[in-house]
Amino acid sequence: MKILITGGAGFIGSALIRHTIKNSDHQVINVDSLTYAGNLDSLASIEADPRYTFEQADICDAEAIKDILDKHAPSAIMHLAAESHVDRSIDAPGQFIQTNIVGTYTLLHAARQYWSALCPEARSVFRFHHISTDEVYGDLERPEDLFTETTPYAPSSPYSASKASSDHLVRAWSRTYGLPILITNCSNNYGPYHFPEKLIPHMILSALAGKQLPVYGDGSQVRDWLYVDDHARALLEVLTEGKPGETYNIGGNNEKRNLEVVETICDLLDQLAPTERSPALTSYRELITFVEDRPGHDKRYAIDAGKIHQELGWEPIETFESGIRKTVEWYLENRSWWQRVISGDYRLTRLGES
Ligand code: NAD
Numbered sequence: 001m002k003i004l005i006t007g008g009a010g011f012i013g014s015a016l017i018r019h020t021i022k023n024s025d026h027q028v029i030n031v032d033s034l035t036y037a038g039n040l041d042s043l044a045s046i047e048a049d050p051r052y053t054f055e056q057a058d059i060c061d062a063e064a065i066k067d068i069l070d071k072h073a074p075s076a077i078m079h080l081a082a083e084s085h086v087d088r089s090i091d092a093p094g095q096f097i098q099t100n101i102v103g104t105y106t107l108l109h110a111a112r113q114y115w116s117a118l119c120p121e122a123r124s125v126f127r128f129h130h131i132s133t134d135e136v137y138g139d140l141e142r143p144e145d146l147f148t149e150t151t152p153y154a155p156s157s158p159y160s161a162s163k164a165s166s167d168h169l170v171r172a173w174s175r176t177y178g179l180p181i182l183i184t185n186c187s188n189n190y191g192p193y194h195f196p197e198k199l200i201p202h203m204i205l206s207a208l209a210g211k212q213l214p215v216y217g218d219g220s221q222v223r224d225w226l227y228v229d230d231h232a233r234a235l236l237e238v239l240t241e242g243k244p245g246e247t248y249n250i251g252g253n254n255e256k257r258n259l260e261v262v263e264t265i266c267d268l269l270d271q272l273a274p275t276e277r278s279p280a281l282t283s284y285r286e287l288i289t290f291v292e293d294r295p296g297h298d299k300r301y302a303i304d305a306g307k308i309h310q311e312l313g314w315e316p317i318e319t320f321e322s323g324i325r326k327t328v329e330w331y332l333e334n335r336s337w338w339q340r341v342i343s344g345d346y347r348l349t350r351l352g353e354s
Pocket of ligand 1: 011013039083099134
């Protein structure tokens with residue numbers, strides 16, 4: 001297959017491309033505009049592979065997207081490009097509306113025109129796979145509740161509302177125009193190459209720098225955590241084996257309170273990096289500090305991933321304990337990757353100046 005992946009320079013997109021190039025014989029065309037979240041350093045291990053191509057383009061640019069589709073003739077599109085950081089969506093929602101809603105519309109429109117013009121055989125195998133989040137479902141009240149594929153949408157933040165809108169558009173393109181779509185809604189991802197503004201890398205890097213570790217509210221919010229390579233494997237499985245028109249929830253069976261996550265990171269750093277801790281501290285946990293809660297903060301997300309397990313046989317390999325240890329080890333062993341993000345030098349890679 002020739003797979004066009006949008007947002008392939010981001011955290012999950014780059015994991016998906018590394019997984020696809022290393023574990024299949026598919027070709028990949030990475031379409032990414034390289035916002036602050038796009039980092040070509042994350043693709044260094046596969047960028048020389050002849051099955052990989054990069055196209056710098058904005059998904060809101062209809063002409064550029066049409067040209068790329070005509071030039072590469074992909075047999076599938078996996079759509080990950082998005083603005084993805086909830087805090088940024090609260091401070092400046094406009095770009096989330098533009099990329100996540102208008103960008104998805106632009107891509108769907110181009111995909112439909114491209115798909116309609118294919119020969120019957122190519123039309124029948126073509127898929128538009130939209131990658132979304134469990135945050136579209138809002139939060140859960142009762143401890144026994146889980147999000148399923150039929151849970152009504154009730155997004156809370158500008159980010160989740162923009163992703164919910166994009167999911168609705170994708171379903172409408174299936175119902176109205178017959179575009180063969182797949183949607184996946186996944187819980188919080190973590191793992192290597194995660195941009196330092198997100199909770200887990202932010203805590204690891206702040207602790208190593210001896211800075212305070214800010215936890216929203218009392219840290220009791222519950223999230224389900226999925227190791228990013230498990231997500232990448234699920235996505236490829238859904239693309240190749242999933243039933244067109246269907247939605248699959250993807251989760252890690254790893255519900256953790258935010259405070260528990262931060263404490264686990266501190267305990268791992270106490271084991272793995274004791275010499276980098278300030279002599280004034282006996283544990284990295286002493287850096288934890290509680291800050292005013294995020295407005296509209298959802299209390300609990302938890303996923304029922306039974307459908308993807310029963311229909312496609314997928315389940316996560318990593319537990320939270322194994323995945324978080326791998327993640328902390330990765331940040332300790334790959335300092336140049338995150339040092340280049342912090343210094344801003346990673347932005348030079350796109351200009352070929354690295
Ligand atoms: P990310 O922010 O790390 O990466 C997003 C990528 O999209 C970047 O490379 C960026 O340059 C690119 N991009 C942004 N706007 C673009 C535009 N207009 N045109 C082209 N490219 C553009 O995000 P991520 O964490 O890898 O998430 C990828 C997808 O998965 C998103 O759609 C997100 O909603 C979804 N998702 C993320 C999580 C998570 O925990 N991170 C969980 C579930 C679903």
